């Protein structure tokens with residue numbers, strides 16, 4: 646009897662062992678067949694260079710969960726929960742058919758676990774279930790990218806809403822097989838909102854409010870992680886006649902963005918970041934849901950200042966405004982007036 650039981654356990658152990666070994670064999674096989682390259686990770690508004698490869702590769706990227714106190718406005722700081730010490734996290738660029746080799750690490754001394762849910766990944770949790778790490782740990786996973794598009798990734802460790810609300814999101818672009826048409830400038834812009842408690846008199850740091858998140862009452866609606874990230878010296882820059890592409894994501898956690906550029910009409914909108922279907926043309930404003938993205942293209946015909954907004958326009962006062970400065974000779978054939986341009990004092994959208 647003991648001998649039979651022993652044999653059964655032996656079989657169980659062997660099957661479990663095979664189950665553990667099987668994925669590593671599959672991974673090893675995939676890695677042997679494909680070249681491995683380090684992903685070029687960039688921080689907003691920078692975009693990694695286009696993929697020039699015509700064949701698949703293993704694209705290796707490291708995401709590091711952590712915490713960092715940084716300015717959220719010129720007046721206040723905030724302890725953000727970060728990927729690679731930034732909000733938003735880095736942009737990753739790959740090609741459909743590539744295998745993303747993801748190294749997930751964690752430097753968060755609070756002991757909080759972090760992970761990553763890629764909307765570009767097919768499989769449970771978008772990868773979250775196999776990438777959860779606490780401080781000092783590293784987990785590696787391989788994900789074959791089956792769909793082209795521009796996708797959000799975010800931390801999904803519990804409570805998921807707190808991890809997103811505190812800044813843990815970013816974009817991964819999966820180029821279609823044929824790539825994307827070349828343009829003069831590509832920009833990475835991500836909208837999100839922050840929920841904070843009222844600051845006591847004289848405070849210089851704001852604290853997270855889960856309650857305000859639940860009520861969907863943000864204090865800030867921002868582009869690229871802070872008020873003023875695309876204002877003044879940080880404005881995006883181009884010249885007349887340039888073709889611009891904006892990779893625009895919405896980290897949420899709650900609000901739908903009505904993305905609009907004041908003074909421009911989008912030549913092309915890859916609605917919901919669908920890079921396979923033909924894009925829509927001549928679009929004024931496009932909706933981007935939380936956990937979603939869009940890709941817009943336009944030509945900068947007329948010089949001047951163009952304003953990126955969420956056209957739910959009260960959000961401009963909450964920080965949801967950025968600028969694209971276009972330099973070049975006047976285009977009086979398109980835009981001309983009897984008098985010089987004048988701005989209204991205190992105007993947030995036409996400075």
Ligand SMILES: [Cu+2]
Nearest residue numbers: 759800802808
């Ligand atoms: Cu997290």
